[in-house]
Amino acid sequence: MPKRVDHSLRRLQIAEALWRIAASRGLEEVSMRQVAAEAGVSTRLVQYYFETRDRLLVEALALRNEYDRKRIESRLPEGASLKEAIRVLLLGLLPLDDESRQSTLIHLAYGIRAVNDRLLAEHVTNHAKPGLEDIVADMLRGAQAGAQLRDGLDLDREAATLLALSSGMTYDVLMGIRTADDAIALVDYNLRRVWRSESAT
Amino acid sequence: MPKRVDHSLRRLQIAEALWRIAASRGLEEVSMRQVAAEAGVSTRLVQYYFETRDRLLVEALALRNEYDRKRIESRLPEGASLKEAIRVLLLGLLPLDDESRQSTLIHLAYGIRAVNDRLLAEHVTNHAKPGLEDIVADMLRGAQAGAQLRDGLDLDREAATLLALSSGMTYDVLMGIRTADDAIALVDYNLRRVWRSESAT
DNA sequence: CCTTATGTGATACGATCGTATCATAAAACC
DNA sequence: GGTTTTATGATACGATCGTATCACATAAGG
Numbered sequence: 001m002p003k004r005v006d007h008s009l010r011r012l013q014i015a016e017a018l019w020r021i022a023a024s025r026g027l028e029e030v031s032m033r034q035v036a037a038e039a040g041v042s043t044r045l046v047q048y049y050f051e052t053r054d055r056l057l058v059e060a061l062a063l064r065n066e067y068d069r070k071r072i073e074s075r076l077p078e079g080a081s082l083k084e085a086i087r088v089l090l091l092g093l094l095p096l097d098d099e100s101r102q103s104t105l106i107h108l109a110y111g112i113r114a115v116n117d118r119l120l121a122e123h124v125t126n127h128a129k130p131g132l133e134d135i136v137a138d139m140l141r142g143a144q145a146g147a148q149l150r151d152g153l154d155l156d157r158e159a160a161t162l163l164a165l166s167s168g169m170t171y172d173v174l175m176g177i178r179t180a181d182d183a184i185a186l187v188d189y190n191l192r193r194v195w196r197s198e199s200a201t
Numbered sequence: 202m203p204k205r206v207d208h209s210l211r212r213l214q215i216a217e218a219l220w221r222i223a224a225s226r227g228l229e230e231v232s233m234r235q236v237a238a239e240a241g242v243s244t245r246l247v248q249y250y251f252e253t254r255d256r257l258l259v260e261a262l263a264l265r266n267e268y269d270r271k272r273i274e275s276r277l278p279e280g281a282s283l284k285e286a287i288r289v290l291l292l293g294l295l296p297l298d299d300e301s302r303q304s305t306l307i308h309l310a311y312g313i314r315a316v317n318d319r320l321l322a323e324h325v326t327n328h329a330k331p332g333l334e335d336i337v338a339d340m341l342r343g344a345q346a347g348a349q350l351r352d353g354l355d356l357d358r359e360a361a362t363l364l365a366l367s368s369g370m371t372y373d374v375l376m377g378i379r380t381a382d383d384a385i386a387l388v389d390y391n392l393r394r395v396w397r398s399e400s401a402t
Numbered sequence: 403c404c405t406t407a408t409g410t411g412a413t414a415c416g417a418t419c420g421t422a423t424c425a426t427a428a429a430a431c432c
Numbered sequence: 433g434g435t436t437t438t439a440t441g442a443t444a445c446g447a448t449c450g451t452a453t454c455a456c457a458t459a460a461g462g
Contacts, residue, residue: 005409044411
């Protein structure tokens with residue numbers, strides 16, 4: 001046989017080509033031939049490693065989700081305060097650099113398709129925000145226990161608000177309707193709104 | 202010649218077929234033939250009324266924007282309070298009924314494509330939210346002049362927050378991740394947060 | 403060393419796509 | 433009433449698509 005090749009590496013190489021096409025030209029430009037050309041391999045190879053186009057789409061998304069998870073984990077602050085941790089988490093949802101911008105584009109492209117595709121919906125929704133609201137709400141409760149927060153807040157709803165705020169600005173930032181600085185300032189404004197003013201960052 | 206036909210009516214009929222396909226199966230299923238079949242006319246007719254596919258896409262969006270504008274205008278409350286007016290405006294952004302759900306799907310489909318299509322971007326962005334933030338901010342200033350709002354608010358940022366909150370919940374409601382009641386409750390929570398508690402609805 | 407399993411290229415098939423062309427029925431115009 | 437214009441159908445062309453098939457080179461296993 002020819003040189004035993006690392007399959008998972010080849011699959012990643014092809015998936016990355018798909019990511020580039022999906023982010024720059026949209027999911028509908030993702031054809032077996034286009035992906036092959038972008039990856040610099042023959043069409044047959046794409047068939048070999050991802051039987052069919054549907055499988056290619058689903059598995060390339062799974063690979064991206066895994067990729068993103070690692071990327072986000074590596075960004076989590078070490079000894080940061082709860083406020084800072086939530087801030088990093090919220091800003092992590094925004095397309096502020098090239099990589100997160102590409103992730104946003106990819107997930108948006110898959111997301112719109114998932115609305116009418118039950119199979120895809122599982123893959124998109126499951127790995128999307130599994131209880132992110134609960135995580136933020138718990139962090140807020142931790143801050144409240146430390147008396148860092150203002151009174152009279154509904155922490156579950158504040159968590160939901162903060163997260164919806166971030167994803168609500170996603171498209172605007174992507175299109176340049178809102179600048180990144182603007183988006184960050186709005187996140188900070190809402191964090192200041194929730195925290196006591198005298199509390200440390 | 203054959204019976205002189207109302208062109209704008211025929212164009213609307215074809216555009217409506219496109220809307221249905223775009224909302225139910227996605228923009229990439231919008232082909233001249235599919236639209237013709239959905240509209241119950243021959244492919245040639247679609248060519249006749251919208252020369253090319255690109256034009257069809259752009260002009261069908263323009264027609265939908267006009268359609269939505271009328272629909273939203275008709276929903277504006279008459280003698281409602283500022284708080285109620287803002288509430289209607291915010292809820293109007295959410296896919297809470299079949300028509301607004303279809304509008305959301307259509308604009309989402311066009312939006313993701315517009316990110317990488319400069320020509321389309323103009324048509325999508327221009328008619329999207331032309332200064333909606335300013336409108337809400339002005340309404341908030343009106344309410345503040347009536348001493349209805351809490352102290353210490355940055356009204357521009359509150360307006361931006363409210364709007365981002367609504368669009369941030371759009372996709373969740375669309376996918377059934379969040380119920381409509383949930384979304385409405387979160388909007389109301391944030392309105393209560395901004396208004397003085399004793400103020401009337 | 404020889405067989406066998408593995409990786410890759412070339413190519414072909416049928417479907418669908420956007421668009422162009424040709425034909426023609428029928429109402430409007432002089 | 434003949435002629436011109438308008439609306440519509442039928443169909444054809446070339447491109448691209450997903451997928452299947454066949455061939456074949458090469459390295460691993462005995």
